[in-house]
Structure formats: C-alpha cells, structure tokens
Amino acid sequence: MSTAPTTVQAYRASLLHFHADPAFTEQAYAWHQDGLLVVKGGRIEAAGDYAQLAGTLPPGVEPVDYRGKIITPGFIDTHLHYPQTDMIASPSPGLLPWLETYTFPTERRFEDPQHARSVAEFFLDELTRCGTTTAVVYCTVHPQSVDAFFEASEARNLRMVAGKVLMDRNCPDFLRDAEGQVGDSEALINKWHKRGRALYAITPRFAPTSSEAQLRLTGELARAYPDTFIQTHVSENKDECDWVRQLYPDSRSYLGVYEDFGLMRRRALFGHCIWLDDEDFARMAATGSAAAICPTSNLFLGSGLFDFEKADGAKALLSLGTDVGAGTSFSMLQTMNEAYKVARLKGSYLPALRMFYLATLGAARAMDLEGTIGSFAVGAEADFVVLDPQATPLLARRSAHCDSLEEQLFALALLGDDRAIRATYAMGAKVHERG
Ligand code: GUN
Ligand code: ZN
Numbered sequence: 001m002s003t004a005p006t007t008v009q010a011y012r013a014s015l016l017h018f019h020a021d022p023a024f025t026e027q028a029y030a031w032h033q034d035g036l037l038v039v040k041g042g043r044i045e046a047a048g049d050y051a052q053l054a055g056t057l058p059p060g061v062e063p064v065d066y067r068g069k070i071i072t073p074g075f076i077d078t079h080l081h082y083p084q085t086d087m088i089a090s091p092s093p094g095l096l097p098w099l100e101t102y103t104f105p106t107e108r109r110f111e112d113p114q115h116a117r118s119v120a121e122f123f124l125d126e127l128t129r130c131g132t133t134t135a136v137v138y139c140t141v142h143p144q145s146v147d148a149f150f151e152a153s154e155a156r157n158l159r160m161v162a163g164k165v166l167m168d169r170n171c172p173d174f175l176r177d178a179e180g181q182v183g184d185s186e187a188l189i190n191k192w193h194k195r196g197r198a199l200y201a202i203t204p205r206f207a208p209t210s211s212e213a214q215l216r217l218t219g220e221l222a223r224a225y226p227d228t229f230i231q232t233h234v235s236e237n238k239d240e241c242d243w244v245r246q247l248y249p250d251s252r253s254y255l256g257v258y259e260d261f262g263l264m265r266r267r268a269l270f271g272h273c274i275w276l277d278d279e280d281f282a283r284m285a286a287t288g289s290a291a292a293i294c295p296t297s298n299l300f301l302g303s304g305l306f307d308f309e310k311a312d313g314a315k316a317l318l319s320l321g322t323d324v325g326a327g328t329s330f331s332m333l334q335t336m337n338e339a340y341k342v343a344r345l346k347g348s349y350l351p352a353l354r355m356f357y358l359a360t361l362g363a364a365r366a367m368d369l370e371g372t373i374g375s376f377a378v379g380a381e382a383d384f385v386v387l388d389p390q391a392t393p394l395l396a397r398r399s400a401h402c403d404s405l406e407e408q409l410f411a412l413a414l415l416g417d418d419r420a421i422r423a424t425y426a427m428g429a430k431v432h433e434r435g
Contacts (some may be wrong), residue, residue, distance in 0.1 A: 004232065005041075005429060009040075009428060012063040016032055016070055017375045018374075021148065021357055022357055023357075030049055033048070034050045034051070035048065035087070036050040036054060042428040043382055044377065044381075045378065045429070069386045071385070073133075073285045073374050073375055073376060074132065074133025074425070075131045076133070076375070077134070078319040079323050080135055080138070080321060081137070081178075083116075084106060085122060085132075087103065087106045096243075102325075110144070111413050113433075116139075116145045116149070117148040119148075123394075124153060126330045128158075129421065130157060130330045130421060131329075131420075132330070136321070137149065137201075138163070139161075139203070141167055141176070142164070150195075156194075159372075159381060163203035166185060166203060167205045167210065169211050179213060185202055185218075187229070189225050202225075203264070203295065206240070207234075207248060207254065214256075215257070223262055226265070227267070229269065229367070234258065234272060235254045235276050240277055248260075253280055259287070262321060264367050270290070272303065273291040274304040284311075285316045289317070291306075291317070292321040293306045293339060294326070295338035295339040296322060296327040296335055307348075309347070320363070321335070321427065332359045333390070333412060333416040336352070340352075340413065340414070343381050350412035353405070379406055381427055382428040383425065388419075391421075392419055417432070
C-alpha cells in the first residue's frame, strides 16, 4: 500500500494553479516561472518562486529538478465508468443502442470480483498515466464492483469517489436491483465513505432505469448522508429526453425529476447536461449542483453540444469528465481539446486557462472539495502532475513558438495526451513516471 512520505520534499519547475474562475475573475491564477513546490507529510507546505523558497528548505533537502516542465494540481475527472474500460471505442448509432449492445453485457461481468479487481487496477493505472489523480466513478450494480474499486484505489492512496449503480427497471434482469431497493448502497456508504481517501457517490444510473420508489428512497439516502456525493446522467440525448418525459410526465423537466426526488444539492454531479433550459441551469446554480461536461463522449455518440454560454449565464458549477467508455480518451488534455471544439461549434470560446481551471480547482469546487484537492493551497493534499511541453517532437516545436502562458497551455491541451504527463504524484508519492 502506498502511503504519504513523512519528510519534506521539494520540486523545482514552473508552477500553475488557480484561486478563482478565470471566466469571472481577472487575476484567477498563480504562475511561478521558476517555482518551487514544497510538500510535507503528503500535503502542500508552500508553492512559490524558487528564489524565495529555496532558502527555507530544511538542510539536506535537495529539490527534484523538473525545470522546463509545468507542475499543476492533478487533474480531476468528474464522470466516468470503470467497468466500461474494455468496451471503449465500441461503435453504435447513439446512446440507447450503445447501452443495450455493449454496456449491459460488459457490466454483467463485474459480478465476478476478480474480474472487477483486474479492470480496476488497469483503469487506475491508466488514469494516473494521464495525470488524473481524482475521479468520480460509476461502478456496476454489483456491490463487489465497488469493493474491488476502492480496494485498488486504497492501495494507491488515491482520492477517489465511486458508487454502486442503482437500477431496478428498463434494464436486463441480470443487472437489476430488487424493486425500490437501496440497502446495498447504504451498507457501502458505511463501509467506504471517508475510509482513507475514499468517498462514496450515491449512483442512480439515470431516471429511466429507476422506479419512482427507488428514486424516492435514493433521495432519502442522500438526505440521511448529506456529505456523500450523488452522480447520475441527465439530458444527454434527445431520445432519452423523450423517454423521460413519458416516464415522468409530472416533472417540469428531466432535471426536474431529480429535484422532485431530493437529488439536487451540494455534491450532486450531473453528467452531460446538454439539453437543459435556462430554468434548469438556474436550479443547478441555486442548489449548488454541478455539471460534468463530457465532450469526447457527446461527440462520439452524437448526443449534442454543451452550451457553455447558457451555463455561465446562470453561473452553474462546471467540471469536465471523460465519460469512458462512451468517452474516447482517458486523457483530460484530450478532453479539453474536444471541449474547446464543442464550445466553438456553439459559438462560444473556451480559453486554455479556463479549461485547466475546470480540470483542477473548478472540479474541486464542483465537488465541494476546495482546499482538499485541485490547488496548491497550503495544507491541500499534494496531488500533482508534471507536464512536459517537449513530450513529442511536434509539441516541442510548437512550444518553442509560444509567446504566452495561454498559448503554451493551449498547445498542451490540443496536442497533448498521456505522452505529455512526465510524472504523477498522489499525497506526495510518485504514482506514475513516464519512460
Ligand atoms: N446514460 C445511462 N447510462 C449511461 C452510460 O453508461 N453512459 C452514458 N454515456 N450515458 C448513460
Ligand atoms: Zn456516463
């Protein structure tokens, strides 16, 4: 099991982290061209200029030399499915046939704890290879899939959020909870929530696969355990939206179904949010719920384009998710790349600084974990990533011609992927090194 080093460690590199959303605040970030990150007992001790901090190091502490690299907080992926790792890049004409053809048969295999553990191991290795240190993860309906996931994340000392999928109708019998049952989720909360770095997410898959009875009990569970997370899907695909209108005719909207059952609150994360109206985004903001925007998935399944302008108009909390396995990459850099293009197609513009904010502090805020992850605030958990602007010949060539931080980050987002991740650290311990 990986544990946080107790001694002081220091890292010399360029440092970037945020203290505000650059979409709404002019000086939203700290940048130290020749910076020093000081870590003690797995937590941030200091982040600043090398010239100012080098003299404060205890005798004998030699900084790790990452000059020429950029250190940022570890990336946070707020929506993905670990059981779908083996079916990434499966072709299908849209969400509902994709679920029937690939997803449900693939998830069936997680009945077997050994299979679940081996996929969880690969999945977490892939995340850390891509610089992601925290993720909000769907397991399957099987409680053993949650045990397998948290056992693997505990062994790596990663801050992970995950939960058992709740599903009691409109799905195959082999993946179905007994009608209205949520008891397994409560037992898993008691077993895993806040054990080490694990946090539990109450996980109704989406409104069509839960009966009213199950959603009602899910809402009660969310009220009984107010510091757990909630994750689900909403307004991803037009056919899905039509289906929800038929199933829940009394709710104002698809998102309104979740609000009617008490599932909109702080730490509620809604995947996709493509076909929401202004009132929906206002409810997101008013309740402190957050959107997990999944551009590679939305383009892959042809679901639609997230409307950044509408969301920002309401000041809704936003974050980015890969949505593996409908998403086509584990890399948050590649997720930024596609988010940028989605914004352009909707007539908006998403600067690179905003995208790095969304993948770090923005996600931490969306998850109500500011001060714990997502920045280099003193005392925060030392989860960070070392980005290499010279990782590939093309990236090196483009980086040589960057005239600003914005251009450099943009090149990393558009041209980078797992190759641009030189190293990843969790609680001050190295969990990945490239090459
Ligand atoms: N809606 C309900 N389940 C899923 C899923 O597994 N993936 C995606 N993209 N959408 C969903
Ligand atoms: Zn999803």
